[in-house]
Amino acid sequence: MADNRSSRRGFLKGTVALAALAAGGCSSSNNGQNTAFGDSVASFFQDHYQTMTPDEIKEVLARVERKAKRAHGVDIKCENSPPIANVEFGYVLNLSKCKGTRRCVEACVVENNCGRNHSLENIRVLAMPHGTMDLNKSDHFYDHKEVPKAGEWYLPVQCHQCDEPACVQACPVEATWKEHDGIVVIDYDWCIGCRNCAVACPYWARHFNWTTPILPKDEINLKTHYLGNRPRESGVMEKCTFCIQRTRKGELPACQEACPTGARIFGNLLDPNSEIRYILENKNVFRLKEEQGTQPNFWYFSDV
């Protein structure tokens, strides 16, 4: 019985391979696979990111670049820069300084090639009345003429890159995992779009591509990372990756650079001289929804 079940995949493989041959694509030569059809056949057989050999990953990256060229007409550069040794990323946000300008959201959408056609921002800036921390009373659709509005305070929420990520445990196909530098990533090609992770995440940090993301051609960020901001397709989850394509090269995340008030502080938790360590050691910091036990690497504090 078990043999019968497992043979289904083999049968499909055979059928598709035959179809590929029939269409004139020669599966043994690379040139033949560089067509749209050849690429979709190769994508079908693509393995999980963590189990692929370096050569296979190289092919996959080239394929991602070709796909982006076909879909958006741009020459992107897709990389898979590995984690830096002795680095664990953390983020701190100064609530006294956050004025709710949403510049972080704007920069994030452009940097990470998020679809403009659906409300799919990796950062949510919650506006809350003074005197409460009840998230049920928050509103992230606020549209004031000027911020900060009197009687309101602002709480930006994004992926907290937890040490015990509930989303990773919820994924039935292991398409998401935590990297050694603390970033929780998704293999978009392995994701089946079941949205279990979105349900499990206490911070509403995971977003689903309901439709094919619409990207303005001149606004596409050409510097991409396989696990980060490469253009996605419909039917997959996406999330904040602390701008993996930037931070793994020593740059700061786009939200940090965009913040006009300096409320966002990003750094290496393992470096005792980093800004983030200074804040964790000298300020009254707290974690959002600490009682969930997810051990986030994201803290909030306020000027005393």
Place this chain on the structure above:
Amino acid sequence: MFNNVLLAVLFLLLPIAPLWGGEKEATLKLTGPVATLACKMCHTWRKPVLESRVLKAPHNKIILNHGDGQLWCFSCHKADNPATLEGDKHSAVTFATPQKLCSTCHFSQVKSWRGGAHGKRTGSWQGVRTAWRCTACHNPHDPKILPFKPSPPPYRPGSNPFGMTPVDKMESNNG
């Protein structure tokens, strides 16, 4: 005898005491505009008015809204050379390192800024850090940060701003 030696050692250490606080600051690279003022053009032959008054040209564009009306030009600018700032009795502070003056009142903010909890860092999270100097964000004459116009809000679910196709719509309704 021993006490005297100890005192002498402490006394010798005094001059480097300011360096303890400035250790972190020395490793910072500062960024942001630095004003270059041609104060000397007039103030070599014209004595600055030390008393508080209504400012006239060429200073009429300065709105002094700092310190609840208790400050005047020479609380910060050196009277004999207004293009530099008051450090202490013996030293002048340039516009490139305003934190040395700001810290005389706002010491806790400058302390946080040195550590990285106040102000803004740019460039990289590792290696030599680049920090915005105080005057990059705060107008020293009117230091309060002005309100911002927020970026547009996200679309409300179902508002369909880009016109989804019927298939997509069906998909999202089922979800």
